[in-house]
Amino acid sequence: MKRIVAVAWMAGAVGLAGCDRTAADSTATVEAPPAAAPTATVASETPMTPPDDTASPAARPIVEGAPAFAVLYPGGEIEAPPTVATSAAGPGGLVAFRTDADPATVVEFYRARAEAAGLSSVMAMNMGDARSYGAAKADAGANLQVVASPVEGGQTSVQLSWSAGG
Secondary structure, eight states: OHHHHHHHHHHHHHHHHTSBGGGSOTTOOOOOOOTTSOOOOOOEEOOSSOOOOTTOGGGOBSSTTOOTTOBOOTTOEESSOOEEEEETTEEEEEEEEEESSOHHHHHHHHHHHHHHTTOEEEEEEEETTEEEEEEEETTTTEEEEEEEEEOGGGOEEEEEEEEOOO
8 A cells, every 4th residue: 555655656746847846836936955954856835725715615726726626625634735836738736635535435536526627537546445546638738646545543645646737
């Protein structure tokens, strides 16, 4: 189970590695690390609280301007600020959160949202109780990947990555 989470994180990191982080957020500031500090990759961060969408709590985007399929699962709690970036394929991001829903329910939620947005399923994998799913819209460059794994305490850990496409 730990392998699937590691593979999902690596896939998301590779997908975002080609993104132009300097164009991700014109208001983001990048500060050079102190001379003695180790270097780190700097990405723009968004507020941990998604934008308020009182009309439909289930449809709150992870970050402002995210596509309809990149929403926070109802009741999900973001573990760290989402990482967002922009590339020639459009804006995208990566976020990790926890929820009380089981992995299969979480993946089905994102599958339905992706298909409603015109994305086609390109990958699905079950490994024990962990679930992963991927969808894409090739002509537009939009894509979604979600990995949901059960964790101690009955919760589900979710890693969601997306690109809005162009």
